[in-house]
Amino acid sequence: MNRQASASQKGKQKNILITGLPTGFINGLLGSGGGSYLVPQLTRKLKLEQQIAHATSLIIIMPTTLLSLAVYLFKQPLPLTMLLYTIAGGCIGGLVGAKLLTKVPGLWLALIFGCILLISGCRMAWAGFFGG
Amino acid sequence: MIVFIGSILAGIITGMGMGGGILLVPLLVFFSDTSQLGAQGLCLAFSIPTSALAAWSLYRQKKLDVACAKKLVPWTLCGALPGALLASWLSSSVLQGIFGLFLIFLGGREIYTFWQKKGQKKS
Numbered sequence: 001m002n003r004q005a006s007a008s009q010k011g012k013q014k015n016i017l018i019t020g021l022p023t024g025f026i027n028g029l030l031g032s033g034g035g036s037y038l039v040p041q042l043t044r045k046l047k048l049e050q051q052i053a054h055a056t057s058l059i060i061i062m063p064t065t066l067l068s069l070a071v072y073l074f075k076q077p078l079p080l081t082m083l084l085y086t087i088a089g090g091c092i093g094g095l096v097g098a099k100l101l102t103k104v105p106g107l108w109l110a111l112i113f114g115c116i117l118l119i120s121g122c123r124m125a126w127a128g129f130f131g132g
Numbered sequence: 133m134i135v136f137i138g139s140i141l142a143g144i145i146t147g148m149g150m151g152g153g154i155l156l157v158p159l160l161v162f163f164s165d166t167s168q169l170g171a172q173g174l175c176l177a178f179s180i181p182t183s184a185l186a187a188w189s190l191y192r193q194k195k196l197d198v199a200c201a202k203k204l205v206p207w208t209l210c211g212a213l214p215g216a217l218l219a220s221w222l223s224s225s226v227l228q229g230i231f232g233l234f235l236i237f238l239g240g241r242e243i244y245t246f247w248q249k250k251g252q253k254k255s
Contacts, residue, residue, distance in 0.1 A: 016204060019207070021208070021211040024209060028218070029215035030215075032153045032157065033154050036238055056197045062184060063208075064208040069173060069177060086160075086174065087181060088139070089140040089143055090143035091181075093145075094144070110245060110246045110249075114241075114246060115243070116155065117238050118236055120155070121234070121235025123232070124231055128168075128227070128231070
């Protein structure tokens with residue numbers, strides 16, 4: 001009985017490890033996308049509900065992002081005007097998106113989003129490995 | 133201007149909970165003179181206020197699992213340090229290539245879930 005409990009404790013610890021470490025690594029290496037690994041892990045391995053997983057991922061990502069950003073700033077300063085543009089656009093878009101959430105069929109949006117990701121991914125990989 | 137419109141789009145996708153922040157990086161790299169690392173740093177800085185806003189409203193709706201977050205954060209920090217150091221050490225084009233591969237993977241996953249869910253609806 002006791003042994004079983006400690007085994008499941010170990011399993012939990014392992015799940016936390018394989019969820020946390022790669023999330024941080026992706027966040028640090030690529031600057032984004034940690035959440036796209038974290039949310040499915042939270043629902044599958046740590047058994048959180050979809051909505052709660054999404055919300056919880058946000059507060060996990062925040063301190064992680066601060067650390068990654070601090071490391072980046074040693075190498076390179078931020079392009080500040082560009083940052084203002086993107087934050088302004090992002091806030092407007094965020095409000096619109098939250099309202100649209102109930103109205104637009106998410107399924108088709110996922111397809112469009114997926115295609116955009118695929119195309120820009122191909123372009124970036126090509127430019128990165130073969131282009132100048 | 134393209135960057136501004138693109139950020140609105142990215143914001144919409146983020147607001148719908150699909151991680152639109154990741155679109156900012158290719159947007160900045162292709163349509164402005166920002167470097168790969170600069171774009172990634174900008175994306176990081178962008179996500180702090182936007183996710184803080186979202187997290188605050190979700191916190192008031194009691195949708196957060198704080199205990200779970202507390203357990204995970206030390207590990208994400210352990211992962212972030214080598215990740216960020218590697219990013220600033222790699223050359224810009226290699227980093228761009230890795231980023232591209234990651235985008236391809238995410239896009240593929242998104243399309244795969246689309247087919248899966250579409251099949252479920254029909255049956």
